[in-house]
Structure formats: structure tokens, C-alpha cells
Amino acid sequence: MKHVKKVSRRTRAVTGGALVAAVALGGFGAYSANASSPAPAARAAVAADASNKDLTQSTHLTVDAAGRAAQAALDAARKDNQRVTVAVVDRNGNTIVTLRGDGAGPQSYESAEKKAYTAVSWNAPTSELAERLKQAPNLKDIPGTLFLAGGAPVTAKNAPVAGIGVAGAPSGDLDEKYARAGVAALGK
Template identity: 40%
Template sequence: MVKFWILASIAAAISTATASNLLQVQNIPLNLAVEIAQNAVQSCAKQQYSVSAAVLDREGVLRALLRADGAGVHTPDAARRKAYTAASARTVTSTMVKNIQNPGAAQLVAIDNFLILAGGVPIKVGNETIGAIGVGGAPSGDFDEACAQDALKQVADKLQ
């Protein structure tokens, strides 16, 4: 009987320790993902660019995808892959474009689903990446990135 109580006490202690060690993470909610995607498409539309915008959660799972009227057929996948790259690397993809010039980083282009073109931006709350946005379809990745950044500025108060 004593052994049973000792084992029960150990099991209780382990389960309590395990419960206190669970990760607490933030992730982007659907309504905010949709709002950010809409903002990006509208930002580019003001400049006469028909784009697609994809917003992924912190794990790279698609939360929202919008394709503007007239956006190229390739743009939804390009936007999703740019967002995936930014979420995974937790950095702006235009920075990665510069980094792959270094021979040590050149093989980043070989990672499945990565698209190392400007237009992917991590979505952060403080230092924590909670998702990413990717925009594709403007005449250059720099314009895609500007639309993504503008979309995030519009919701900056909600990312605190």
C-alpha cells in the first residue's frame, strides 16, 4: 500500500511539472488574418497593382488568401510561399534575397515551399512571430513588400 502512495505521489508531481512546462504561444486569429490580406490587396490596388495576399499562422498554415481581380494565376501560390518563407525564417524575404548571395546561404532556395523573393513579411507581436504575410503580383517584389508593410501598419494597434 505504501508503494502505491509513493507511486501516486510521484505521478502527481510529474504531471504537475509537465503541466507547468507547457508552451504558451500567440497565433494570428482568422479575423485579423483576413483584415491584413484585405489591406494588402487594397494597398496595391491604389497603385493599380492586381495582387494576391496570403496570411499564414506562426506554423506556416494558411489562414487567409485573397486574389484581386486581374491578378495573375501564379500570384496566389507566390504569395503563400513568400509568407511561408517569412514565417519560417522569421525575417523579411527581401533580406533573405540579399543573404543568399553568401555561398553559405545559397541553398536556402532548395527548401521546399520557400520562395526567396521580396514580398514576405513576418507578423510580430513584440519579438514573437505570430504569422506572416506574403504579397505577389506587383511589378517587383519591392512593391509587393511595400503593400504588405502598409497592411501591417494599418493593424499595428491590434498587434500589441
């Protein structure tokens, strides 16, 4: 029979705390590495890849720009005393930033992300896409989409690079007004 040493509660707590801290710091380091500008070696690799005909490049919104757009949309809603959530997704539909305003309903978080995803996927405001449902009702069956007004695409050279979704105002028209305020903040 193998002898197993009992570990005190204090030792388990300290070890568990150290493990949580290590994981948190590792995650922060990964986030920091992803949020920073590319290193010179990475820029050189991109330049070398530009001549490779088997590869393609795309334009993406920076974390700073996404944060600025989300804050502008949230500020526009606050000005009208609306409690909303704002989400910004990249060209691939991945969430870059989500800001949940004070008092925003719990449903608004997921709705804002889905509206942003829908807007960037079709490169059109979600209010226009909601109208398309009349001719193609099966569009609503596409996973991750939400065909309600409140999403606006962000474009560069007429190509979608991001989507901004807002949810929580009493109407989709207001949600979309705030999403467009986020888009407008990027042009400044």
C-alpha cells in the same frame, strides 16, 4: 443470383445532391467552430495547462485580424492599380486567408503563400532573405520557401506569429510595400 433494383436518375441526383449538401454543411460547421472564440471549458483547460512545464503556449493571429491585414495589403495595391494576391499564414506556416485581387495572375496565388511562409519561418522580410542567398545559396532548396521580395513577418513581443506575402506586382519591392501595409494595419 442476387436481385439488384435499378435506381432512377432522379433518385441518384437527389441522393447525390443531399450528400454534397451534408458534406458542405459539415465543413461549414467545422470552419465555424474553428473560427469562433474558445468556449469557457477550453479557456479553463488552457489556464490549467499553463502550469504544466511539459507544455508550451504560442500566440496566433485571429482569423479576423488575418482578414483585416490581407484586405489592407490588397487595398494598398489597388490604390496603385496593381493586381496582386495576398496570403496570410500562421506561425506554423498554415494559410489563414488568401485574397486574390481582380486580374491577379495565376502564379501569384502560390507565390504569395510561399513568400508569407518564408517571412514567418525566418522572422524577416523576404527581401532581406533574398540577400542572404548570396552567402547561403542552399537556402532556396528548403521546400515551400520563396526568396523573392514581397513577404513580411508579423511579430508579437519580437516573436513571429504570422507572415504576409504579396505577389503579382511588377517588382518585389512593390509586393513588399503592400505586405508591410498589411502588417501596419494590425497595429491599429
